[in-house]
Amino acid sequence: MTVQLDPRPPVAPAPRTGRRPPTMRFSRLDTKYSPYLFIAPFFVLFGVFGAYPLIYTFWVSLHDWDLLGSNHPFVGLENYSRLLEDADFWHAVVNTLGIFVISTVPQLLAALWLANLLNRQLRARTTFRMAVLIPNITSTAAVAIVFGVLFGREFGMVNWLLDLVGIDAIEWKSNRFASWVAISTMVDWRWTGYNALIFLAAMQAIPRDLYESAAIDGAGRARQFWSITVPLLKPTIIFTVIISTIGGLQLFTEPRLFHSGTNPIRGGTLRESQTVTMYMFENAFAPHYNFGYGSAVAWLLFALIAVVAAINVLLLRRLGGTKPPKADAKSKEGAR
Amino acid sequence: MNRLWSASRLTYAALIAAGVMSIFPIYWMFVVASRSNDAMGQLPPPVTPGGNFGANVSRLLDNTDAYFVAGLVNSAIVATTVTVSVVFFSTLAGFAFAKLRFRGRNALLMVIIATMMVPTQLGVIPLYLLMTKLNWNDRLPAVIVPALVTGFGVFMMRQYAGQAVSNELIEAARVDGCNTARIYWNVVLPALRPAAAVLGLLTFMTTWNDFLWPYAVLNDPENPTVQLALRTLSDGYYTDMSQVFTGTAIATLPLLLVFVLFGRQIIGGIMEGAVKA
Numbered sequence: 001m002t003v004q005l006d007p008r009p010p011v012a013p014a015p016r017t018g019r020r021p022p023t024m025r026f027s028r029l030d031t032k033y034s035p036y037l038f039i040a041p042f043f044v045l046f047g048v049f050g051a052y053p054l055i056y057t058f059w060v061s062l063h064d065w066d067l068l069g070s071n072h073p074f075v076g077l078e079n080y081s082r083l084l085e086d087a088d089f090w091h092a093v094v095n096t097l098g099i100f101v102i103s104t105v106p107q108l109l110a111a112l113w114l115a116n117l118l119n120r121q122l123r124a125r126t127t128f129r130m131a132v133l134i135p136n137i138t139s140t141a142a143v144a145i146v147f148g149v150l151f152g153r154e155f156g157m158v159n160w161l162l163d164l165v166g167i168d169a170i171e172w173k174s175n176r177f178a179s180w181v182a183i184s185t186m187v188d189w190r191w192t193g194y195n196a197l198i199f200l201a202a203m204q205a206i207p208r209d210l211y212e213s214a215a216i217d218g219a220g221r222a223r224q225f226w227s228i229t230v231p232l233l234k235p236t237i238i239f240t241v242i243i244s245t246i247g248g249l250q251l252f253t254e255p256r257l258f259h260s261g262t263n264p265i266r267g268g269t270l271r272e273s274q275t276v277t278m279y280m281f282e283n284a285f286a287p288h289y290n291f292g293y294g295s296a297v298a299w300l301l302f303a304l305i306a307v308v309a310a311i312n313v314l315l316l317r318r319l320g321g322t323k324p325p326k327a328d329a330k331s332k333e334g335a336r
Numbered sequence: 337m338n339r340l341w342s343a344s345r346l347t348y349a350a351l352i353a354a355g356v357m358s359i360f361p362i363y364w365m366f367v368v369a370s371r372s373n374d375a376m377g378q379l380p381p382p383v384t385p386g387g388n389f390g391a392n393v394s395r396l397l398d399n400t401d402a403y404f405v406a407g408l409v410n411s412a413i414v415a416t417t418v419t420v421s422v423v424f425f426s427t428l429a430g431f432a433f434a435k436l437r438f439r440g441r442n443a444l445l446m447v448i449i450a451t452m453m454v455p456t457q458l459g460v461i462p463l464y465l466l467m468t469k470l471n472w473n474d475r476l477p478a479v480i481v482p483a484l485v486t487g488f489g490v491f492m493m494r495q496y497a498g499q500a501v502s503n504e505l506i507e508a509a510r511v512d513g514c515n516t517a518r519i520y521w522n523v524v525l526p527a528l529r530p531a532a533a534v535l536g537l538l539t540f541m542t543t544w545n546d547f548l549w550p551y552a553v554l555n556d557p558e559n560p561t562v563q564l565a566l567r568t569l570s571d572g573y574y575t576d577m578s579q580v581f582t583g584t585a586i587a588t589l590p591l592l593l594v595f596v597l598f599g600r601q602i603i604g605g606i607m608e609g610a611v612k613a
Contacts, residue, residue, distance in 0.1 A: 026515075027515065030515045030516050031436075031516065032438075034432075034436070034515070034516035034517065035432040035436040035437075035438040035441075035516075036438060038428045038429055038431065038432035038436070038516075038520070039428075039429040039432050039433070039444065039490075041425045041428070041429070041484075041485060042425055042429050042448065042485045042487075042490055043444075043447075045425075045481075045482075045484050045485045046451060046485055046487070048466075049463065049466070049481065049482035050451060050454075050459065050482070051451075052462070052466075053458075053459035053460075053461075053462035053463040053466060054454065054458055054459050054462075056462035056465075056466075057458055057459060057461055057462050060461060060462060060465070114351075114354055117343075117347050117350055117351055117354075118351070119341075120341055120342060120343040120347055121341050121342055121343055122343050122347075122348075122351075123343075126599075126600060126603070128351050128355060129603050130595070130599045130600075130603065131354070131355035131358050131359060132354055132355065132358050133358075133595075133599070133602070133603060133606075134358050134359055134362065134592075134595065135358050135361075135362075137541055137591050137592075137594075137595045137602070138362055138588050138591055138592070139544070139545050139563065139566075139584070139587045139588045139591060140545055140547060140563075141545070141547050141563040141566050141567065141584075141587070142365070142563075142566060142583075142584035142585075142587050142588050143361060143362075143584075143588075145566060145570045145580060145581075145584055146361050146364070146365050146581070146584060147361065148570070149368075149376070149577065149581075150361065150364075155376055155377055155378075155379065155381070157364075157381050160379055160380060160381060189357070189358070189361065193354075193358060194606065197603060197606050197607055198606065198607070200607065201606075201607035201608070208341075246453070246455060250455050250456075250457050252457075252547070252548050253547040253548065256547075256551075257547075257566075257567065257570065260570050260571045260575075261571070264571060277457050277548075280457065280460075280461075281551075281552070284460070284461050284464075285464075285552060291461050291465065294461050295461050295462075298457055298458050298460070298461060299458070301455070301457060301458075302455060302458050305455060
């Protein structure tokens, strides 16, 4: 039942000098403190489950930290020095970088080309956009299992297709380079359409009269693409490269589920496609449960990501050589 | 009209080829899921659906080693809870950052943006230790609680609230005697609804899909998420592939459903985010 709470007497309370009425004091407190109340959940939850673990990883990495052991002696940088001499770790680093290079480069080039196609006057525009985005929204685990079968040795569809054109069956799971290619195919399949849509959004922001005047000057389609579209897209390209670097170097689900049977966390009997994240899991969780060593792997992975991202940005800066386009200033303003 | 903008037949052919390559693995997943186990050994491989889907589903549900139903229920609980929470907290904080004045606003926003750059793997081990201390290992809160807020969500809502909610409207509500919480609930939240919907869809899909963290923290095979149940199925020693593919198909189905219903909004959200990022 509701009660009408507002039948105030017509007589206004005598205004007191000195003190403000309580509602006004409340509203002062409200405007001053409620913003902090509104953002507090993020900072509290992130502090406990995001920031604290991050810092704590470093602390753990300085210890001989066995899950089953009761005390965890401090060992300083020993985990790191052991890791730098660990052949299996470097093997995983090479795998990760190899898969990263042969997936990211074709993926971004294909996405650029696909975006260029999608940027034309099309019938069924939305259908095409949805079709190329579908791989991105499906379950990674499910798709990794499906690709594992497509790349099977005996009855896999890929080897069957290769056989049709006269190429011998490839050992996708036990040949190191072939397994990189198979896993890169999964990654490309998943992310090309997504990146294409990001490029498309940036392409649509390019003013059309630029193209019109270029056409009057006699520039053909290809020339317009390389001289207008690509340079103006540079900030977006840098953005996608950084995102792909962060994602690509952390690759886990695809290579983990590509393998099955005994010890799939090793990425094949001879660690053919074990990535750094898989190596971290192998050490930190089953079978070794060595948290200190696993944490050291995590920090070196972070360093690797930072170095590769920096190299990429430097390379891309050089590549274009044109002055920073307008979109750059705009994106900075958006982030401010 | 510039030739650059008109689509030739070649453009359509290329786009159709790209579309077919995008859809084929998913289509094929449903083909194998609807056939008997012999399909896996056939050359050429079958490319049309068979009539065995129902039988495969009941075999999958009878498989007591996979805990597939438990996985589906768990994933539904986790994804729904996380989605509601992320949308609520992100709109709340996004509104504060876009429309309210307070000390340290810009610095705090920078912290949020910085959190988007840090790789999740870095925190997996101590998070696991933390869960052990809280006694949450092998239980759903371990998967739910760390995902209740995201920097991405706050940032996205802050960007959207800046243009979707006018300052005059907020001032008018204040003059009418609304406190800040009421303004959020009655003025801001309705205005943010389209962007909040996109954030909700993206969050639901990411959470449903997540593999790495559940894999680390949910070790009890009887209490998996659906993705972990798939792992158990496919790692098995005997490989009943039509059963595995039925599982992958069912695990993908909710995502496809969401995408078919809201694909336009999701694409809009991704493209919008890209221009402003």
